[in-house]
Amino acid sequence: MFETLLITFREGLEAFLMVAIATLYLRKTGRHDLIGGIKAGLTVSVAGSIALGVTLAGVGATSALWEGILALLAAAAVVWCVTHMLKMGKQMSGEISVGLGKVSGLDGAKAWWAVFGFTLFMVGREGVETAAMLASLAGNSELRHMLFGGLLGLSLAGTVAWLWVRFGRQVNLTRFFNVTAIFMLVFAAMLTLKAFHEFTEGGLIPNVDNAYWHLATERYVEGGYAGLISVMLVLAPTVWLLVAHLKDRVRAKH
Numbered sequence: 470m471f472e473t474l475l476i477t478f479r480e481g482l483e484a485f486l487m488v489a490i491a492t493l494y495l496r497k498t499g500r501h502d503l504i505g506g507i508k509a510g511l512t513v514s515v516a517g518s519i520a521l522g523v524t525l526a527g528v529g530a531t532s533a534l535w536e537g538i539l540a541l542l543a544a545a546a547v548v549w550c551v552t553h554m555l556k557m558g559k560q561m562s563g564e565i566s567v568g569l570g571k572v573s574g575l576d577g578a579k580a581w582w583a584v585f586g587f588t589l590f591m592v593g594r595e596g597v598e599t600a601a602m603l604a605s606l607a608g609n610s611e612l613r614h615m616l617f618g619g620l621l622g623l624s625l626a627g628t629v630a631w632l633w634v635r636f637g638r639q640v641n642l643t644r645f646f647n648v649t650a651i652f653m654l655v656f657a658a659m660l661t662l663k664a665f666h667e668f669t670e671g672g673l674i675p676n677v678d679n680a681y682w683h684l685a686t687e688r689y690v691e692g693g694y695a696g697l698i699s700v701m702l703v704l705a706p707t708v709w710l711l712v713a714h715l716k717d718r719v720r721a722k723h
Contacts, residue, residue, distance in 0.1 A: 477622030510588025518596025525604035533671035
């Protein structure tokens with residue numbers, strides 16, 4: 470549940486921020502008629518991401534080989550996501566404004582479909598990453614726990630995105646992405662270990678005692694240690710960000 474919460478919170482926040490910034494831009498430029506394209510693009514991208522996640526989870530459940538491959542793909546998606554956000558996080562608003570600015574010269578259906586395609590690409594990109602990450606966890610988690618963690622993560626992401634739009638600078642997004650990047654990389658390491666665990670279950674690692682290593686990594690992938698690490702992946706960055714925010718407020722008062 471906690472891994473699901475962390476994934477949906479981070480990825481959901483990025484997607485919600487994109488939608489919020491794009492909507493604000495269209496309103497400020499007087500293109501209210503194009504907001505429907507954002508809503509349609511968001512709906513299609515979310516539906517497509519869910520379908521992809523279910524499909525990948527089904528494929529991964531067929532064998533240890535596919536579960537291992539899916540875990541490696543998810544780890545790669547996490548690393549790419551972290552690298553991408555650290556590079557463009559500060560320029561997110563500018564990137565969206567430039568993209569939608571190109572639509573300003575279009576009229577009618579062309580403008581609507583351009584906004585739809587822009588939103589579909591921007592949000593769908595996050596959705597594909599999220600689907601791969603969550604599908605890699607499906608084999609070791611109960612569906613109801615994943616559903617609860619996912620809904621909670623999305624709710625928190627939506628709240629933070631709304632606070633950012635409503636109060637602006639009071640929400641330090643740069644710090645959020647930098648701090649959570651550290652813990653997302655830890656999560657990527659866990660996914661890599663999970664892939665190794667699944668490969669040893671199928672006896673697929675050459676020149677090693679697969680049975681021994683499968684048993685040795687069990688507690689870190691599916692046992693008590695895995696649960697503890699999952700909890701820390703959520704609690705540690707939350708406490709870190711809260712303490713940093715309180716320190717900022719104390720400095721501001723003085």
